[in-house]
Amino acid sequence: MNKNITPPITQRIGQIFLLLLLAFFILIPFLLGFWTSLLPTADISKGALWSSHISLSNYYTAITQTPIIRYLFNSLVISFFTMAVQLLFCSMSAYAFVFIEFKGRDTLFYIFLATMMLPFEAEVIPNFVTVRNMGLLNHYAVMIIPFLTSAFGTFMLRQAFMQIPKELREASEIEGLSHWRFYAKVVLPYSRISLFTLAAYSFLASWNQYLWPMLTTFSDSFRPVQDGLRQLQSQETFNNWGMIQASAAIVVIPTLIVLFIGQHYFKSGLNEGAVK
Amino acid sequence: MGIELSNISKSYDNQNWTLKDVSVQIRSGEFFTIVGPSGCGKSTLLRMIAGLISISNGTLKIDGRDVTNLQPQERALTMVFQNYALFPFLDVKANVSFGLKARKMQSAQINERVANALELVGLSELKDRKPRELSGGQRQRVALARAIASDTKVCLMDEPLSNLDAQLRSKMRSEIRELQQKLGITLIYVTHDQVEAMTMADRIMVLHAHTVQQIGTPSEIYQHPANAFVAQFFGTPRMNLLSVHYASKNQRHLKFDSYIDYLLPRDIEDGDYFVGIRPGELEIHTADKANAVIKNIEYLGTQSIIHAVLDNDMEIRITTSKNNTFCLNDHVQIRATNTYFVFDSTGKAIFFNKGDVQNGYTDHKQEPANAL
Numbered sequence: 024m025n026k027n028i029t030p031p032i033t034q035r036i037g038q039i040f041l042l043l044l045l046a047f048f049i050l051i052p053f054l055l056g057f058w059t060s061l062l063p064t065a066d067i068s069k070g071a072l073w074s075s076h077i078s079l080s081n082y083y084t085a086i087t088q089t090p091i092i093r094y095l096f097n098s099l100v101i102s103f104f105t106m107a108v109q110l111l112f113c114s115m116s117a118y119a120f121v122f123i124e125f126k127g128r129d130t131l132f133y134i135f136l137a138t139m140m141l142p143f144e145a146e147v148i149p150n151f152v153t154v155r156n157m158g159l160l161n162h163y164a165v166m167i168i169p170f171l172t173s174a175f176g177t178f179m180l181r182q183a184f185m186q187i188p189k190e191l192r193e194a195s196e197i198e199g200l201s202h203w204r205f206y207a208k209v210v211l212p213y214s215r216i217s218l219f220t221l222a223a224y225s226f227l228a229s230w231n232q233y234l235w236p237m238l239t240t241f242s243d244s245f246r247p248v249q250d251g252l253r254q255l256q257s258q259e260t261f262n263n264w265g266m267i268q269a270s271a272a273i274v275v276i277p278t279l280i281v282l283f284i285g286q287h288y289f290k291s292g293l294n295e296g297a298v299k
Numbered sequence: 300m301g302i303e304l305s306n307i308s309k310s311y312d313n314q315n316w317t318l319k320d321v322s323v324q325i326r327s328g329e330f331f332t333i334v335g336p337s338g339c340g341k342s343t344l345l346r347m348i349a350g351l352i353s354i355s356n357g358t359l360k361i362d363g364r365d366v367t368n369l370q371p372q373e374r375a376l377t378m379v380f381q382n383y384a385l386f387p388f389l390d391v392k393a394n395v396s397f398g399l400k401a402r403k404m405q406s407a408q409i410n411e412r413v414a415n416a417l418e419l420v421g422l423s424e425l426k427d428r429k430p431r432e433l434s435g436g437q438r439q440r441v442a443l444a445r446a447i448a449s450d451t452k453v454c455l456m457d458e459p460l461s462n463l464d465a466q467l468r469s470k471m472r473s474e475i476r477e478l479q480q481k482l483g484i485t486l487i488y489v490t491h492d493q494v495e496a497m498t499m500a501d502r503i504m505v506l507h508a509h510t511v512q513q514i515g516t517p518s519e520i521y522q523h524p525a526n527a528f529v530a531q532f533f534g535t536p537r538m539n540l541l542s543v544h545y546a547s548k549n550q551r552h553l554k555f556d557s558y559i560d561y562l563l564p565r566d567i568e569d570g571d572y573f574v575g576i577r578p579g580e581l582e583i584h585t586a587d588k589a590n591a592v593i594k595n596i597e598y599l600g601t602q603s604i605i606h607a608v609l610d611n612d613m614e615i616r617i618t619t620s621k622n623n624t625f626c627l628n629d630h631v632q633i634r635a636t637n638t639y640f641v642f643d644s645t646g647k648a649i650f651f652n653k654g655d656v657q658n659g660y661t662d663h664k665q666e667p668a669n670a671l
Contacts, residue, residue: 190384193351198398199372208401212388 053275060268067264081269090243091270094251099277101166101247102229108167109225110218113176118206120177121184122192132181139174144234151238165239166247170229176221183217184210216288223285227278248274300452300485301327302348306357309343313355317343319509321357325487325502327452330479332488332500336532339506341489345455348487350374361453372402376453377446381461383438385430391417392426395444416448419478436467443475447482454479456488460495472499493533497521505529527646530575536604536616539576540642545569556590556611559635567641567650575640578604578616582634589630591615596625607633 059067060081066074085091119125120132150169159165187210195205211218233249240246246254252274255267302325309318318340325331333341346352348359350371359367366374377398385394395416399409417423420440430438439459446454459475460468476499479486490496496503497517505512505520505528513525524530531538543553551563553574559581561574583605594614595606605617605625617633625631641650 188382188384190380190382191386193346193349194378194380194384195401196351197349197371197376197378198401199370200401204401209386213386215388 056268057272060265060272062265064263064265067268079269081263081265082273084263084266085270085273089255089266089270090246091248091251091255091273093243094246094248095273095277097163097245097251098230098247098249098274100163101232102226104163104167105170105229106222106226108171109173109176110222112172113221114180114211114214114218115206116172116177117180117184118202118210120181121187122205122210123202135174136178139178147234147238150235154239160239161241161245163245166229166232166236166245169235170225173225176225179221180214180217183214187213219285219288223281226281230278300362301325302362302453302485302487303360304348304357305360307344307347307354307359308356309340309347309352310355316509318347318506321504321506321511323504323511323514325485327362327485328483330476330486330488330499330501332490332496332503333506334490334493334496334503334532335506335512337491340509341491341506342457344506345378345457345487345489349376349378349455374453375451376455377449377451379439379442379446379454379456379459381458383430383442383462385438385441387430390427390429391422391433391441391444394430394441395448398445398449412448412450413444416444419447419481420444420474435463436471439463439471440474443478447478452483453485454487456486458490459488461490461492468495475499494535497533505532507532523651524575524640524648526648527573527575527642530640530642530648534577536578536618538640539578539581539615541574541576541613541615543572543574545572553641555613556609558590558632559609561635561637561639561652563641563650564652565650571644573642573644573646575642576615576635577638578618580636580638581615581617582636583607583617583619583621583625584632584634585624585629586632589632591631591633593625593627593629593631596627598622607631609633 058072061077061079062071062074063076063078063080066076116135120128154160154165154169159168191209191213192205195209200208230247231249232247233253236247236250237253240250243251243254252267252270255270256262303323304325305322307318307321308316310316321344323331333344335341343352347354350366350369350373354367357367358365361374361376386397389397392413395413396409399412404412413426414423417426420443422437422440422444425433425437430441433441439462442459456475460471463471472495475486475488488495488499497520500517502514502516503520504514507528513520513529515523520529521533524533527540531540541555543555545553545567546569547566551566553561553563553572555574589610591607591609593605593607597604597606602618602620603622603625605619607615607617609615615633619625637652639652640648641652643649
């Protein structure tokens with residue numbers, strides 16, 4: 024009799040063990056990083072994991088002696104605008120691909136989608152030449168304009184918009200809603216979960232940019248955080264690892280906030296009752 | 300507001316007709332039902348009336364005004380959909396007022412209309428709920444309230460009850476009928492359910508194979524079907540349709556076996572015919588001289604539907620109120636009564652006989668194609 028019951032329990036213990044193990048591997052670098060940021064650099068250099076001087080002084084140093092706050096601000100501006108404009112343009116192009124019938128619509132969409140196949144690194148040089156000729160180097164614009172729209176965002180929202188029952192479009196047509204009003208009053212609110220997802224995605228993608236800003240920004244007034252962090256390291260002959268680690272922790276905080284808010288919406292979105 | 304359809308046709312590729320030559324005059328305040336099997340074009344027709352699908356050919360007039368090429372919002376009508384088409388992110392009140400706001404009405408007037416409409420469908424207390432917090436029947440009532448609030452005199456409904464369970468459906472049937480009477484609106488109601496069509500409609504249009512089969516009141520359609528398709532479509536269980544060859548040497552007898560033998564009151568030409576017999580117009584007896592075997596019995600309470608196979612291999616359905624009398628594989632005697640229809644080989648009705656009381660020719664003006 025017991026034999027019938029035991030396998031599920033061992034199986035369950037096995038599952039939990041596996042999950043704990045994976046969680047451990049994922050969390051340990053974060054925890055280690057955070058812990059290190061509380062230690063004095065002298066102890067970090069010795070490779071010690073414990074110190075008698077646990078304090079937030081590294082954070083104080085980072086904020087007062089480096090432009091980390093300025094980097095944060097730069098990144099916020101860049102990420103926010105990239106996100107906002109991507110939401111607008113991707114949703115508009117997705118709307119056109121779903122609700123407006125025109126010749127060659129699907130072909131155009133697949134060509135659009137094909138651009139996703141091109142790795143960003145391959146675009147860097149031509150893009151760089153373009154923005155240099157436009158005189159945009161070392162400015163917020165250079166980090167926003169090339170990312171105003173994304174094939175992925177359009178693709179994702181097109182999929183979401185295709186889920187909208189055609190009866191909602193018909194009901195709106197009978198009430199005489201124009202395309203613009205249908206887009207604003209029905210399509211966007213209906214797909215708001217997908218919009219939040221895309222917002223979180225594009226914000227984080229922009230936040231984590233490294234290569235492009237490194238090539239196009241030369242001064243602290245426009246440099247975003249990821250490149251700023253690298254800057255902290257090479258600026259000084261002796262690396263203040265505690266302070267750098269504290270800066271890294273500061274940089275991660277907005278990411279966590281975005282994920283946290285995002286997760287709240289993703290969960291509530293799952294139970295959204297559509298039509299039937 | 301009357302609606303006039305003349306020779307309305309739809310084709311997507313200029314070769315195959317999705318709908319062909321639909322003509323009908325729908326009277327003001329009429330409950331008009333369009334019924335037909337899936338894929339017969341009934342929803343297409345409704346969407347053409349609404350203006351959601353363009354009309355390839357013919358003219359559509361609402362209240363005497365030619366609206367063939369007008370935008371949906373210029374046709375002054377509302378539509379209720381099978382899946383309700385409620386906006387999930389708006390509460391009940393906002394859903395009902397959606398169209399009114401879109402038409403830029405004064406907010407005081409909107410509130411009054413919405414309150415009235417919700418009152419009429421009995422949802423006043425739920426006005427702040429979201430659609431997902433409502434049951435199917437309540438959602439459909441919200442959709443009705445939206446149609447009522449718009450205050451147009453024409454309402455189109457596309458299978459509004461098919462997502463509801465059977466009990467609720469019959470309740471909503473009478474509610475919709477009452478509302479339509481109370482508000483005096485012209486209602487065009489699309490359904491694939493012949494029971495809905497029969498119980499609700501003032502007049503029914505039967506669509507099949509892209510063409511109109513018959514237009515008439517429920518009793519006309521049931522009593523005098525224009526063709527075998529209509530005859531079989533209405534009435535549960537379906538009418539029996541037995542094929543027979545007639546030659547004048549048979550002397551007016553359409554004979555299947557010694558118990559099912561119809562004597563025609565007049566001559567018909569030689570040829571192939573179908574005899575239509577409603578399952579209730581056959582008698583079933585336990586007798587020594589059997590002509591059929593029972594293959595299946597569906598017990599319905601007040602009556603049973605018996606599926607039997609005649610000795611000449613024809614399958615036949617009979618309803619009987621003699622419950623518990625028969626068992627599977629019983630040999631029974633099935634006898635004809637004097638009520639039957641005769642259809643020609645294309646399925647067109649040529650003759651019907653109602654007991655001894657009335658008999659005669661059918662006089663349908665329409666020449667339906669592909670009736671079978």
